[in-house]
Amino acid sequence: MTEHSTEETTTRPLATVTHLPVPAQADQVPAAEVLDSARAVLADRLDTVDLKKVEKVDLDAFEDAPLIPAWMKTPEGWAAWAGVFYRARRRGFRRWVRRQKTTHGHVPAFGRGARRSHDWVVGFEGVRVQSAAHAAHLATREARAAARTARYTPRLLGSKKELAMKVAEKATKEAEVAVALHKKAKKDRNRVRNLRATCVYGPALAAIGGGYVGAGWAGATAGALGTFGAGAFAGRQPYTEDADWTTDWRSLGDGDRMTAPMLDQAFRAAKVIGNDENVRVVQMPMLDASGAWNSVLDLPPGVPAKKAMRAVDELASAFGVEEAQVSVTKRGRSGRIELHVTRDLPFTEKAKPGPLLALEAAANFWGPISIGPDVRGLPVSISVVERSGLVGGEPGAGKSASGNTILLAAALDPRVILVLADGKGGGDLEPFEPLCEAFEGDADPESFYEMLVEQIRDMKARYALLKKLGKRKVTEELAAKYPLLRQKLIWVDELMFYTTDDDFGKKITKLLRNLVSRGRAAGIITFCATQKPGSDVVDTSLRDLLSIRWALRCTTPEASDTILGKGAAASGYNAKTIQSEMRGAGLLWAEGSNPRLVRADYYTDEQVEQLLERATEWRRTAGTLPDAPLSLADQLRAVGDADAVLLAGLADAYAHHQDDARSKARAAGADDEKADEVVVDWLPGSVLLDDLKAAGHTVTAERLGALVVRNDQEKAKRAWEGSRVAGYPLSRVMATITDRFGLTA
Structure with a gap:
């Protein structure tokens, strides 16, 4: 529809149309008379027209001039024509852009044209050259054999020697002819190829080079565009399945x-x-x-x-x-x-930032937890409510990074209680320690056993409260109302170290089986990670209870089946197929679905620290941040014994002097790293007595010597501020604390 201009015009307005009287015999009035009368009315020449006086007009009596409506010559007409032209060109450009992605695009067409041109340049003369080369090789070998035979035939044989010489001479001539034919075939092939190459590549090089000489880079660009257009024209027809002889096997x-x-x-x-x-x-x-x-x-x-x-x-x-x-x-x-x-090997590109980095508020561990993308790039999430999990794979497959996706999600929810055990004894779980209610990081099976005993007590207390409330299981509403029923995540890294211990292995397995089977309804979620969860590492009665399985890269199909379940590899779910370049990728099998190949979201050490700082702040605001572990001095004071209180004062004195020494080192120009290495491991007895008295302790040198018993070597005098005095080594004080009260720093 054409838009009419709103500007004022000098043309006069249309005349008022007057209704024409309809004669009695309207069917006898020619159509031309009606048209002419209408034109007259519109031209404001008359108000009423007598149709009987209008002359008849021959409708076929037109000149040879094209029929262009008069309104097309007005500004509105030109605007309408320009709009149609613009829309047609725009639609044509859009069709051209869409066509570029298909086989009819200019770039694919140029590729086909370049290949066809090159194939024409190469031609079929190479077959003749190869045939001539093969014949020349055979003839040369036969001539060499005949010459060897003639050479080693004794002259005493007479006629045989002459016959061998003639055969060798004939074979040599045939070999020379074959070699000459081979050289001639190569020469003919090169000549024809050079001629064809000149016809194909010569104009392109001349256009680009001539354009550069004549007009610089602009001319070279024009020549390149012209070459591109010629190549696209040569390849305008795409290959068909029957005509494409470039390859025998399509893949x-x-x-x-x-x-x-x-x-x-x-x-x-x-x-x-x-x-x-x-x-x-x-x-x-x-x-x-x-x-x-x-x-x-x-x-x-x-x-x-x-x-x-x-x-x-x-x-x-x-x-x-x-x-x-x-x-x-x-x-x-x-x-x-x-x-x-996939076009390339999946999960080999650099991992994108995990979704937890974009959180502006606390996470919700009751809802779905983002694990990572699958091979299609779609995000995969799981729910851990009333579930338990097993993560396994060979060393270096990415278990620690994969576990961070679940651990960080739990840490970022201030309502979740963390209980972590590191059977590796390394530092993978150490950043989470300040957020944990219980933490075992020394790979000590006995300490882990005691931790599990405490978790069993907590589970029984939870069930007692649920029974009192008349509820069967913990829900998000109950957990929000009763702090005792908050979600709890028990994460065990390198489970193999604990379950294979001679003294506590079976006990630990029994307690874990109790927690996994009964703790889910009480809001206790248990995850275990190990390298190979075979029956010799994890008892099948425990392993079969872990509902979420995550199999990272494994060395054998049997190892994959120990994680995903027997028969999974035979059904097509085999973690052995995961390549070593696909770090962090594994087959994730949650309840109610088939295993999916998923790569865990990856968080660097710096990002983990950033998220844990955020989690600490949220937990502090929510009032769920666990109390920091007591220092050695506070533990001694909590004992309540007089000797323990005095030993606590000694511990405070050593800590005070060590802080002073490090401050002096920094003031002297030492950097923080070197200053932190300064250790005060010995103090004079007089200094310790002064510090203890200043702290309000009633102590004498005799009582201090009786409390901290030293040997002769430890009583030896050392240099202190220009003189030699007797003192107390820090190691002897720590040994006394451990022997008397069983406490360590």
Whole structure:
């Protein structure tokens, strides 16, 4: 629809149209008379027209001039024509842009044109040269053999010697002719190729070079564009399946597109279907945003989906890709599968920042927890409410980084109670210690056993409260109302170290089985991580209770089955297929779903510290931050014994002098690292007595000597402020504290 201009115009307004009287015999009035009378009215020439006096007009009596309406010559007409032209050009440009992504685009056309031009330059003369070279090699070998025979034939044989010489001479001439023919074939091939190359590449080089000489880079650009246009014109017709003789075997690994014939060919080669069977394409193969091929297929009747899932290795070979690039999963029913083939090896690119970094408020451990993306790039989340989990894999597969996804989500929810045990005895879980209600980081089975005994008591207290409230299990509302019922996460790293201990292994397994089987309804969630959770490491009665399984890279299918369950590898879910480059990737199997290949969200050490600082602040605000562990001096004061209080004063004195020494080192110009290395391990007895008296303790040198018993070597005098005096080593004070009260720093 044309828009009319709102500006004022000098043309006069249209005349008022007067209704014409209709004669009695209206069908006898010519149409031309009605048209002419209407024009007259519109031209404001008359108000009433007598149709009987209007002359007849021949409608076919037109001149040869084109019929252009008068309004087209007005500004509105020109605007309408310009709008139509603009929209047509814009639609044409959009069609051109969409066409560039298809095989009819200019870049693919130029690629086909370049290949066709190069194939024409190479030609078929190479076959003749190869044939001549083969004949020359055979003739040369025969001539060499004949010459050797003639050379070693004795002259005493007479005629045989002459016959051998003649045969050698004849073979030599034939070899010379064959070599000459080979050289001539090479020369002819090079001449023809050079001529064709001149015809193909000469104009392009001349256009680019001449343009650069004549107009600089602008001319070179124009020449390159002209060359590009000529190549695109040569390749304007795409290859068809029958005409493309460039390759005998078509595969995705060679950059070909996935088609229905390729799917039939690949599934037949993998022995999933018979030679006379076909797969039915439910969803045509298409590329997703990451460049991976997706398709939904129906296998022939009688062929289950697990047969295709077990043949992933064979399908990958048929597609020309790595086994880890092919994913086959069930889709709705037994015979329907979803095929996903990535262009590159998945999970080898740099991991994107995890979603926890974007949190502006506390996390919700009662809701879904983000684990990471799957092979399609879709985020995968799980719920851990009333569940327990097992994470396993070979060393270096990424168990610690994978566990951080769950641990950080729990730490960022101030309502969750953390109980962590590190069987490795390393520093992976140490950053979480200030947030933990209980922490075992020394890989001590006895301490871990005592920790589990305390958790059993807590579980019984929870059930007692639930029974009193008339509830069967802990819900989010109950946990918010009763602090005793807050969610609790028990995380055990390197479970193998604890369960294989000779003294406490069986006891630990029994307590863990009790917690896993009964603790879920009480709001206690247990996760275990180990390298190989076999029956010799984790008792099957405990392992089978862990409902969430996460199998990272394994060395054997049997090791994968120990995590995912017996028969998982035979069904197509084998963690052995995970490549070493796919760090942090594993098969995640939660309740009610099939295993999915997922890579855990990765958080660097700096990001972990940042998130834990945020979690500490939120827990402090919510009042759920655990109390810091008591210092050695506070532990001694809590004993209440007079000697313990005096030893606490000694501990405070050593700590005070050590802080002073480090402050002096910093004032002298030492950096923080060197200043922190300063240790005060000995103090004179007089200094200690003065500090104790200043702190309000009643003590004498005799009582101090009787409390901290030293040997002769420890009583030896040392230099102190220009003189030699006797003192007390810090090690002897610590040994006295441990021997008397069993406390350590």
